[in-house]
Amino acid sequence: xKGSFTATLQPVHGSVETARAGSRSFKALARVLSADQLxxxxxxxxxxxxxxxxLLMIGRWxxxxxxxxxxxxxxVVALFLAAQEALVxxxxxxxxxxxxGRHEEHAFGSLLLSGLxxxxxxxxxxxxxxxxxxxxxxxxxxxxxxxLAGAIGFISLREFARRFAFAxxxxxxxxxxxxxxxxxxxxxxxxxxxxxxxxxxTGVAALGISCGIAGVAWLFLxxxxxxxxxxxxxxxxxxxxxxxxxxxxxxxxxxxQGYMTYWLSMVIxxxxxxxxYAACMSLVALANPLLFGFFNVLMPRSVRTFHNHGxxxxxxxxxRNSLVLLALLSPLCLLVICFGEDALHIxxxxxxxxxxxxxxxxLALSSLAAAIGVPASIALSAVERARAVAAVMIATSVLNVLxxxxxxxxxxxLGAAYGVLIAEMFGSFARWAAFLTLVPKTERRRDAxx
Numbered sequence: 001x002k003g004s005f006t007a008t009l010q011p012v013h014g015s016v017e018t019a020r021a022g023s024r025s026f027k028a029l030a031r032v033l034s035a036d037q038l039x040x041x042x043x044x045x046x047x048x049x050x051x052x053x054x055l056l057m058i059g060r061w062x063x064x065x066x067x068x069x070x071x072x073x074x075x076v077v078a079l080f081l082a083a084q085e086a087l088v089x090x091x092x093x094x095x096x097x098x099x100x101g102r103h104e105e106h107a108f109g110s111l112l113l114s115g116l117x118x119x120x121x122x123x124x125x126x127x128x129x130x131x132x133x134x135x136x137x138x139x140x141x142x143x144x145x146x147x148l149a150g151a152i153g154f155i156s157l158r159e160f161a162r163r164f165a166f167a168x169x170x171x172x173x174x175x176x177x178x179x180x181x182x183x184x185x186x187x188x189x190x191x192x193x194x195x196x197x198x199x200x201x202t203g204v205a206a207l208g209i210s211c212g213i214a215g216v217a218w219l220f221l222x223x224x225x226x227x228x229x230x231x232x233x234x235x236x237x238x239x240x241x242x243x244x245x246x247x248x249x250x251x252x253x254x255x256x257q258g259y260m261t262y263w264l265s266m267v268i269x270x271x272x273x274x275x276x277y278a279a280c281m282s283l284v285a286l287a288n289p290l291l292f293g294f295f296n297v298l299m300p301r302s303v304r305t306f307h308n309h310g311x312x313x314x315x316x317x318x319x320r321n322s323l324v325l326l327a328l329l330s331p332l333c334l335l336v337i338c339f340g341e342d343a344l345h346i347x348x349x350x351x352x353x354x355x356x357x358x359x360x361x362x363l364a365l366s367s368l369a370a371a372i373g374v375p376a377s378i379a380l381s382a383v384e385r386a387r388a389v390a391a392v393m394i395a396t397s398v399l400n401v402l403x404x405x406x407x408x409x410x411x412x413x414l415g416a417a418y419g420v421l422i423a424e425m426f427g428s429f430a431r432w433a434a435f436l437t438l439v440p441k442t443e444r445r446r447d448a449x450x
Contacts, residue, residue, distance in 0.1 A: 039171035044293030050182040064275035070200035071278035075259035086247035088114045089163035091240040118156040125149035143201040151208020157215035184210035246386035253393035279348045287332045302382035321375035336364035362417035366424045373428025376435035388434045396427035
């Protein structure tokens with residue numbers, strides 16, 4: 001009797017455990033697909049779609065040379081925005097719970113620092129454009145550098161506004177801002193196509209105008225409070241620099257790694273080959289709305305997890321995020337491998353873009369490999385171990401440059417793609433190794449130790 005009673009309990013116990021496991025899986029999925037996350041996905045979808053359509057319009061209504069120039073210009077913008085994120089917006093998000101003064105004063109200090117960084121960028125670009133002009137370099141290159149100088153300040157303001165909204169988990173506000181930029185940008189590009197004036201330089205000008213209109217509107221309309229107190233400004237800048245200098249090293253390494261293939265391709269194979277690579281990357285980047293929408297939530301969420309649950313909770317959060325990314329991106333990667341070449345032919349019908357299916361497949365795998373390591377580096381930044389992140393990123397970037405330079409010279413774009421894949425695999429492994437080594441489960445929150 002006892003044995004039969006126990007036997008009848010075992011299936012029930014198994015059902016309970018199964019139900020509990022299902023409940024945990026549902027909760028994990030609900031956490032991933034929370035309202036904030038959905039708005040973050042929507043925001044990044046708007047940003048990614050706008051960038052893709054702009055690239056597609058320039059590729060279809062100009063030529064591969066203009067497309068290559070536009071891609072290089074976008075890489076310069078990306079480098080600047082990465083510097084701004086490292087020196088201004090990411091330290092602001094990480095240090096949100098322990099600012100040196102009142103939150104309004106901290107916010108103003110970050111805005112002022114962003115403005116100063118923009119002013120430096122304008123001066124550098126104007127000096128570069130003037131040097132190109134007096135050196136009688138090609139008119140197209142001089143024009144696009146001058147255009148970048150005029151647009152970079154407005155692009156910076158828009159990016160500060162959206163990152164500020166992310167830090168405060170105001171994803172609806174970021175979505176409204178980016179939707180306005182997208183509408184104005186695409187309208188201007190359409191007008192340029194109708195007037196037959198679309199080029200790399202005018203495309204950048206359209207981006208600057210749209211960012212300027214939306215950014216200025218955000219300053220006046222958004223529910224943001226800034227307070228000016230010079231005594232607190234120095235403390236804000238000092239604390240931001242202590243963290244930001246290491247974040248900057250890591251961000252510059254990441255951006256250099258991402259865009260080095262464009263630059264090396266321009267040097268080794270010319271603008272047309274660079275345009276083909278940009279077309280391939282634009283197709284792989286169709287996953288970016290999902291990818292970066294997820295990343296935009298990871299930093300504020302990781303900071304709060306460490307603040308509330310310590311290093312043990314942060315390790316669980318990072319591991320869960322990597323598994324979620326693997327599950328989300330694997331089907332998209334498979335689609336690119338199976339149908340990428342046909343899609344590239346439809347989007348870019350020119351003959352020079354055909355025959356690059358293998359390149360697309362390798363680039364899709366490299367994107368997947370890179371994404372798996374991002375939660376570890378974000379978690380390291382959340383505990384202010386930015387020096388370790390910088391070291392790993394610099395090593396990965398150097399490896400990427402060496403591999404791409406070596407393999408591209410002998411194997412063309414396919415060799416460059418394999419070089420990127422190898423470097424990304426190494427980078428993800430190194431990021432996880434650094435995170436698990438430097439952030440033990442018993443590490444206390446920084447504010448608990450002060």
